[in-house]
Amino acid sequence: MVGGVQRRRAEAGERYDVFHTDCPARDVVDHVxxxxxxxxxxxxxxNDLRFYExxxxxxxxxxxxxxxxLRALVQDGLVWREVEPTTPPQVTYGLTEFGRDIGEPLTELFDRITQRLSPRSAG
Known part of the structure; x- marks a missing residue:
């Protein structure tokens, strides 16, 4: 159980009901x-980045x-977190394979938007 709601994986070929409020896929979409x-x-x-970076x-x-x-994205399996046992601890984050799959179309969307915007006028 996570957050009081029992979660299950969709069977092969089965789709989640993303319009239902208890749908785990809906939670991931909300976090993304x-x-x-x-x-x-x-x-x-x-790049993988440390928290401050x-x-x-x-x-x-x-x-x-x-x-x-970050806590939500790590819990969703989109981002990994590595803690180096130093003083103070150094925490590094990076994208999982799932995170790269989700991030790729977001990056394409971002790139398309920035390419279509007219340049900012200096001043």
Whole structure:
């Protein structure tokens, strides 16, 4: 049980009912498309990053929101977390195979949007 709701994997060929509020796939979509989830996945697309590097790469995110977003994405299996037993601990994050699969179309969407926008005027 996770969060009071029993979760199960879909059998081969079976699809989740993403419109049902208890659907685990819906939770993952909510985490990916949250205000900061998209930016975490895009930031990790090229390199594994330490917590502070990730925070610096995503302008405007607080440490609290980054920690909450990372916790959800790790729990969903999109991001891995590695803690080096140093003082203070060094925590590194990267995309799992599932995270790369989900992040790829997000990166394409981001690239298409930025290519279509007119350049900002200097000033």
């Amino acid at each position: 498309t949250s205000r900061w989830g998209v930016w975490v996945l895009i930031s990790l697309r090229s 990730l925070r610096e790469s995503i302008r405007g995110i607080s440490e609290k929101m980054l920690a909450q977003t």
